[in-house]
Amino acid sequence: MSSTARGVRARARIEVTAAIKDEARRQLAEEGAAKLSLRAVARELGMASSALYRYFPSRDELLTALIIDAYDSIGAAAEAARDAASGSDPARRWTLVCEAVRVWALAHPHEYALIYGSPVPGYTAPDDTVPAAARVGHVFIGIMRAAQGDACLDRPELPPGLRPEADRMTADLAPDLPPENVTALVAAWAELFGLIGFEVFGQFNRVVEDRKAFFRHAADRLARGVGLMPPQQGEGATPARRA
C-alpha cells in the first residue's frame, strides 16, 4: 500500500512530472519565464504537447510549480548558510545568510525573477507559494531568537502609532521576540531583496562596481538595524540599549 509500490503507473507519473519540471527549469534558466514554452518542453522530451496537459493543467500551473521549487531552493540555500555558520555570532550569521541568498540569486537570476520580480503567472501568487516563501524569513527569525538568547539583541525604536501593527505582526511571526525587532526585521527582509534585486536586474550597472563589498556592508547595516549587535570583547556586561 505504500505509494511507491502503488504500481508502475504512479511511479512513471512522478518521474515524468519531474522530467517536465527539469526541462522547464532548464529552459527557464536559459531564456527566462517569458520564453518558456510548453510545446518546446514537450518537444525536448519527445512527447506530444497535448500529453503534457495530463501533468500540468496549464502553463501557469507549471510556472507555479517552478516558483514553489525556487522558493524551496533559495530557502534551502539560506538554511545551509545558517547551519554552516552555526559557530558564529548572530550578527555574523545574519550577514552570511544574506550573502548566501545573494549568491543564489545571482546564480539563478531567472528563477529569482520568478519569485521576487514581477509575479508572472496571472499576477497573484497562489496560496501554495506562501509556506515555501516563508522559509527564508524563518531563517532570519531564528537568528534573531538566538541573538535574544545570547543577550546580544538591541531594541530599535518604534513610533507609538505603529505599535498596534507591530504587535499584530509579532503575534503572527514570532511572539517570543520584541515587537520593535520584529517590525525592523520585516522591513529589513524587504530591503534585503531590494538590494539583491537591484543587483540581479542590472539597476546597479554603472553605479556599483565592487558589488560584493558593497552588499556585505549593506547587509551589516541591516543587521544593526534589526538590533543584532557585534559581540563585545569584554564578555561580562551586556549593554541593555543603544541608539
Add this chain to the structure above:
Amino acid sequence: MSSTARGVRARARIEVTAAIKDEARRQLAEEGAAKLSLRAVARELGMASSALYRYFPSRDELLTALIIDAYDSIGAAAEAARDAASGSDPARRWTLVCEAVRVWALAHPHEYALIYGSPVPGYTAPDDTVPAAARVGHVFIGIMRAAQGDACLDRPELPPGLRPEADRMTADLAPDLPPENVTALVAAWAELFGLIGFEVFGQFNRVVEDRKAFFRHAADRLARGVGLMPPQQGEGATPARRA
C-alpha cells in the same frame, strides 16, 4: 525648418506613435506586460497589425518605450513631491518623496513591474533607459545636498575596505557629498524599492496590514540611515515624533 512645421506627415507620425503608446499603456495597466499584444493594440486602433511596425520595429521596442515613459512618470512624481515639500526639513522631504514613489507604484503596479520588477524585454535594459532611471535617484541626491547645506547631515560609518568603491561612486554620483553618505544613499535607494516592491507584488500579504504606517516608519529609518537628521535635536535618545 522647425520640426513641427515639417509637414502633415511628420505631425501624423508623432500622433499615431502617441496613440499606439497610449493604447499599449492601457493594455499594460489592465493585463500586464505578458498579455500586451501588438495585434490587439492595432485592432483597438483600427489599423492593420503590420502597419504598426512602421512605428515600432518590434514588440520589445514598444515595451522599451513604455519603460522609458514609466521611468519618466515615476521620476516626475518624485520631483513633484520634492517641490511640494520644499518648505519642510530634509528628513521630512525624504519621507514625503518616498511616499510619493510608493503611491505611484501602487497606482501603476504593472508599469512598476516593468521597470523595477523583472526586466521583460530580452533581459537587459537598453542604454536609453539609464538617464530616465536616474531621475528618482537624483531627487534623493538633491535632498542630501540640501541637508548638507543646512548642516543637518550626519555621517554614517564606512568600513575601510569599502573606501575605494565609496570614492568611486561619489565621484560619479555626487562629488560634493561625503562618500559615507553617498554609499548609504545607494543602499537606501535599493532598499526603498525593496520595500515598495514587496508591497506591490504581494509579498506583504498576510504579513503587513497597516502598510502605510509601516512604510512611513521604514522610510524614516532609511532617512536616518543615510544621515538625514531631524532638525531640532542631534541625539536620537527620544523618539522624534512629528505630526
Add this chain to the structure above:
DNA sequence: CGAAAGCAAGAGCACTGCTCTCGTCTGTGT
C-alpha cells in the same frame, strides 16, 4: 475477465510576433 480510469498522440482552433508584397499617398528636387 471486463469495466474503468489513466495515458499518449494527432488534428484543430484561435491567437501571437513578424515578414513580404502590393497598391496608394506625400514630400521634395529638378
Add this chain to the structure above:
DNA sequence: ACACAGACGAGAGCAGTGCTCTTGCTTTCG
C-alpha cells in the same frame, strides 16, 4: 509642374504558441 523616392496602410502568409477534443491503447482494479 512634374516625376520620383520614400513613407504609409492593408492583406496574405509563415512559424510558433496555449489549449481542447477525439481516438486509440494500456494499466489498474472490482
